[in-house]
Amino acid sequence: MPLTFTLDPSVDPALRDGLLDLWADVTNAGGAVGFVPPVTADAIRPELVRHLAAMSEGRMRLLVGRDEEGAVAATGFFAFNTHRLMTHWVWLYTVMVHPKHQGKGYGRDLLAAAAEAAVGFEGIEAIRLTCRGGLGLERFYASCGYKEVGRVPGAIRVGPGDDRDDITMLLPLTRLA
Template sequence: MPLTFTLDPAVTPALRDGVLDLWTDVSLAGGAVGFVPPVTREEIRPELVRHLVAMAEGRTRLLVGHDADGRVAATAFLTFNTHRLMTHWLWLYTVMVHPRHQGQGYGRDLLAAAADAARTCEGIEAIRLTCRGGTGLERFYASCGYKEVGRVPGAIRVAPGDDRDDVFMLLPLT
């Protein structure tokens, strides 16, 4: 059964907790979403609060996918540029699909829904995102239409002696 996507949902305690649970579960499963295991909900919470503040300030929009049971199963945060020369594209952050739903095409569905959401934003012509090298994510994003446009070798240190590339990807919307 497909996910049901909502852009700019009301931020209720249930939604907040659902996103926090998703972020924790994805991180614990080894997902490249800003943390490495072991990590706790309480360690992730301040980063979620930063995203929620950006939403309240109108700088970020949340796209959330719910599964058939109504649980938060996927998210992506669309963040507008504040630099006056870069307002024609936005960032896609914290792209997550719950581990129990991976391999079912929901990641592709999430990226398609994010592109559709970006197209509703006035003046937005492209989406940029970054991903952690060495995880296969750049191949996945490329299969969804994104093009690698840059790479910073060793920019992400996930552990001592384990540095990964920071890979920049772009999806033109026009």
Template sequence: MPLTFELDPRIDPALRDGVLTLWTDVSNAGGSVGFVPPVTPDDIRPEWVKHLTAVAEGRTRLLVGRDEDGAVAATAFITHNTHRLMRHWVWLYTVMVHPRHQGKGYGRDLMAATEAAVRGLDGIDAIRLTCRGGTGVDRFYASCGYKEVGRVPDAIRVADGDDRDDIIMYLPLTP
């Protein structure tokens, strides 16, 4: 059964806890969403609060995917640029699908829902995101239409002796 997506959902305790659980579970499954396992919800909470603050201030939009039980199963954060010369594109952050839903096509569904949401924003011509090298996720984003436009070697230190490239990907929304 497909996910149901909602842009800018009401932030209530169930959503707050659902995203925190999702983020923890994705991180502990090895997802590259800003943490290295093992993590607890308490480790992730400060970053989640930063995201919530950006949403409350209108700098970031939250896209949530819910499964058939109504549980938070996927997220993407769409962040507006504040620099006057870069307001025509947005950043995509913290793109996650719960590990129990891997292999169901929900990642593609999330990326399509994100693209549709951004296409609905006035004056936005493109989406940019970064991803951690060595995970293969750059190939996934490429299969969704994103193109690699930059790479910073060894920019992400996962652990001592394990440095990964920071890969910049871009999806133009205009021909």
């Protein structure tokens, strides 16, 4: 059964806790979403609070995918640029699909829903995201229409002696409008 996506859902304790659990579960399964395992929801909470504060200030928007049981199963946060020369594109951060749902096409569904949402954002012409090298994520994003536009070798230090490339991907929205 496909996920149901909602842009800008009302943030209540259940959604907040669902986001924290998703983020921890994805990280602990090896997902590259800003932390390294093992991690707890409590360790992630300050970062989520920053995201939620940015949402309340209009600097971010949230896309949530829920499974058939209503549980938070996928997310992406849109971050708007404040630099006057870069307001025509948006960042997509913290792109996650719960490990129990991976392999079902939900990642593609999430990225398609993100592109559909961004097409509706006034003045936005493209989505940029970054991903951690060494996991094949750039191939996945490329298969969803993103193009690699930059790479910084060794920019992400996952652990001692484990540096990964920081890869920037771009999806032009002009062809989707």
